[in-house]
Amino acid sequence: QQQVKQSPQSLIVQKGGISIINCAYENTAFDYFPWYQQFPGKGPALLIAIRPDVSEKKEGRFTISFNKSAKQFSLHIMDSQPGDSATYFCAPFLSGSARQLTFGSGTQLTVLP
């Protein structure tokens, strides 16, 4: 199985602060880099995703930064809100290799009011 390492395991941020979650991977052939958000009692839902031909993608307060040489991509949440409190998963993927789908172990984010 391809290894995916996500950090930190948990993160506590004050309202209005910046939350940063990192995902390191080994397979340089990955061609899709999504972040999923999961609230308690719900399934994960796609938050934002990037392809390896760009270094950054921004959607509202959420930004993915992609560092191909370091084999890392990060999720940045600007102006973090209590409603962002959830578990976040990275799941880098190689097209055509569904058998090797691997999710990171998750980061539990708590945003304090």
Place this chain on the structure above:
Amino acid sequence: DAGITQSPRYKITETGRQVTLMCHQTWSHSYMFWYRQDLGHGLRLIYYSAAADITDKGEVPDGYVVSRSKTENFPLTLESATRSQTSVYFCASSESDSNQPQHFGDGTRLSIL
């Protein structure tokens, strides 16, 4: 309503019993997936299916059986449940295995006594 639904949402059973978890999607997505989610392990792929009558193993298939006679349904069966299979199970679907997000159900919480 369009989407992906799992049933039951909660299930308690005993070791050695057979139990089937149901998954139904209304998008006509080709790909469907079963994951289990355990503390410390994130989401691990059990089985996936690329189309009706085509299934393949994921990372942790032992003790599970799947079938896919119709595109919209992908049931997961534990033929003889064990305590180690106590977990939260998520079903997901996607249009293809190429740069497409997965859409998750809300999960089945399974307890095996």
